Amino acid sequence: MTSKEKENHSALRVNKGVEQPPAVNPYFNNFYKSNKVKKLNKEEYLSGILSSDVSILSQAITLVESSKAEHRELARSLVEQCQSFAKESMRIGITGVPGAGKSTFIETFGKLFTSEGHKLAVLAIDPSSEKSRGSILGDKTRMEKLSTDKNAFIRPSPSGGSLGGVARKTRESIVLCEAAGYDVIFIETVGVGQSETAVHSMSDFFLLLMLSGAGDELQGIKRGIMEMSDLIAITKADGNNVEKAFLAKALYSNALNLFPPTESGWIPTALTSSAVTGKGLDEIKKKISDYFILVKENGYYYKRREEQSRFWMYEAINEEIKHSFYENPEIKAKLKEYENLVIQEKMGSFTAASELLKIYGEKWR
Numbered sequence: 587m588t589s590k591e592k593e594n595h596s597a598l599r600v601n602k603g604v605e606q607p608p609a610v611n612p613y614f615n616n617f618y619k620s621n622k623v624k625k626l627n628k629e630e631y632l633s634g635i636l637s638s639d640v641s642i643l644s645q646a647i648t649l650v651e652s653s654k655a656e657h658r659e660l661a662r663s664l665v666e667q668c669q670s671f672a673k674e675s676m677r678i679g680i681t682g683v684p685g686a687g688k689s690t691f692i693e694t695f696g697k698l699f700t701s702e703g704h705k706l707a708v709l710a711i712d713p714s715s716e717k718s719r720g721s722i723l724g725d726k727t728r729m730e731k732l733s734t735d736k737n738a739f740i741r742p743s744p745s746g747g748s749l750g751g752v753a754r755k756t757r758e759s760i761v762l763c764e765a766a767g768y769d770v771i772f773i774e775t776v777g778v779g780q781s782e783t784a785v786h787s788m789s790d791f792f793l794l795l796m797l798s799g800a801g802d803e804l805q806g807i808k809r810g811i812m813e814m815s816d817l818i819a820i821t822k823a824d825g826n827n828v829e830k831a832f833l834a835k836a837l838y839s840n841a842l843n844l845f846p847p848t849e850s851g852w853i854p855t856a857l858t859s860s861a862v863t864g865k866g867l868d869e870i871k872k873k874i875s876d877y878f879i880l881v882k883e884n885g886y887y888y889k890r891r892e893e894q895s896r897f898w899m900y901e902a903i904n905e906e907i908k909h910s911f912y913e914n915p916e917i918k919a920k921l922k923e924y925e926n927l928v929i930q931e932k933m934g935s936f937t938a939a940s941e942l943l944k945i946y947g948e949k950w951r
Contacts, residue, residue, distance in 0.1 A: 631664050635766045636671060638705075640739055643766050647741055650758045655913065665758045672764035676878060679785040681775040681811075682795030687821045687861060688774055691795060693729040694861040698871050699770050700737040707768035708732070708740045709759055711775050739768060757788050757898045786814045787897040790890055791877055793870075794818045798827060798834035812838075813845055816854050817873055823858035823866060831858040850886040852877055911946055920945060 626634070626645065634642025650661045682688050692708060699706050708729070732738045741759065760771055775785050786792050794815040812818070818838045823831030838856035848854065857873070859866035881887040911917060924942055927933040933941075 628660060628664055628667070632667055635668060635762060638766050643739065643762060644741065646762050647743070647755075647759045650762065651743060651755045653909075655909075658909070661758070665761050668761050668765035672761050673767060673769060675764050675769045675771055676791065676874070677760060677771045677773065677789045678791045678793060678874065679773045679775070679789030680793045680795065681785055682821070683797055686795040686797045688795055689729055690861040691819070691821055691859070692772055692774055693732045694864060695867050695870070696729075696732050696738060696772065697735070698867060700732075700735050704737065704770045705768045706732075706735075706738045706770045706772065707760075707763035707766075708738065708772045708774060709756055709763070710740065710742045711756065711773075739763065739766075757901070760788060788894055790881070790887060791874055792816050793874075795821050796834065796838065797821060798823070798830040812841065815842075816848075816850075816852060816877060817870065818842070818854070818856040819866070819870055820856060820858045822860060822862075824860040824863050828858075834858075850877075850881050850890070851884055852880060911943075914946055916945055917942060 626642070631642060631646050631649070635646055646664060649657050650665065652658070652661065680688060680692060689710070692710075696706050696708060729740055733740050741763075743756065743759070756773060760773070763771055773785060773789055792814050794811060794817070796818055798820050820831045820834045820838070835856045835858050842854050842856065845854075855873070857866055857869055859870055861867070878887065881890070912921075920942060924933065924938040928935050928938050
């Protein structure tokens with residue numbers, strides 16, 4: 587029996603099926619070309635930012651976040667110019683344990699500010715994958731109501747592996763937002779990390795969100811984070827969780843009383859809140875307003891801003907040295923060679939680093 591005859595006698599048959607369309611839309615290239623974002627010069631960026639153009643502000647932040655050498659000079663010059671137009675704002679750092687409901691809290695809390703006519707910018711930092719280096723950047727989708735508010739601007743950015751969950755360029759993004767007229771800036775971090783100092787160093791008020799009923803209330807938080815906090819908000823204080831939230835509030839309030847007095851003269855405390863019912867949010871907002879009244883009257887607000895500028899000058903130096911080192915042609919040529927020597931255990935890591943730094947240092951002699 588021939589193969590054709592066998593096929594005709596078999597109960598198993600494979601139909602040809604329907605021809606599938608191409609995976610890529612054939613009109614995509616035309617659409618992409620017509621909708622491609624136009625490259626802007628510094629004057630166009632500045633004009634757009636000062637007129638509160640959200641699209642141009644977003645492009646400017648993307649430019650600032652870029653690691654390309656050709657973008658860095660333009661970004662630096664743009665930020666310098668925006669600093670002279672930046673308006674006085676309330677920079678509020680918001681951090682907390684995973685699951686505390688930071689995005690939900692920010693959406694409901696942010697609406698309180700926008701309803702009073704404030705312009706709110708939310709700089710939400712998403713964790714970057716250690717494997718792919720990518721981020722989901724999903725905060726905008728989680729804040730549906732706030733993202734459609736004409737007085738709100740939400741910008742998710744990847745943490746890029748930086749400690750404390752703060753994108754390296756968040757400081758510059760704050761300046762751009764202030765120049766665009768945003769007078770309230772929320773800086774939302776990934777969560778409680780090893781170095782929340784970075785958040786504290788760029789904010790005027792530090793709000794720590796905690797979750798009750800998740801075990802020992804004081805176990806999951808480092809003393810250093812609590813010492814930096816100007817207010818602790820126990821979230822999800824609704825339904826069956828109300829009693830646990832009030833217990834957590836008492837524990838945190840007692841713990842805060844053990845810390846030495848703050849330099850600002852402010853007495854940190856703990857409050858309960860619910861983003862679902864809205865209960866406690868007005869009280870938190872009142873506390874923040876009281877804080878800014880106090881620190882502006884006693885001059886600490888302006889001293890704090892000076893400290894922020896000093897801290898970020900040194901951060902900028904460190905960043906520039908790092909870029910300069912890795913972009914140095916001699917270092918690029920030698921880096922793989924030294925890396926292989928370390929991997930093959932023919933040279934120690936510290937020796938290799940010292941040798942490379944010597945090569946880099948000779949350029950500046």
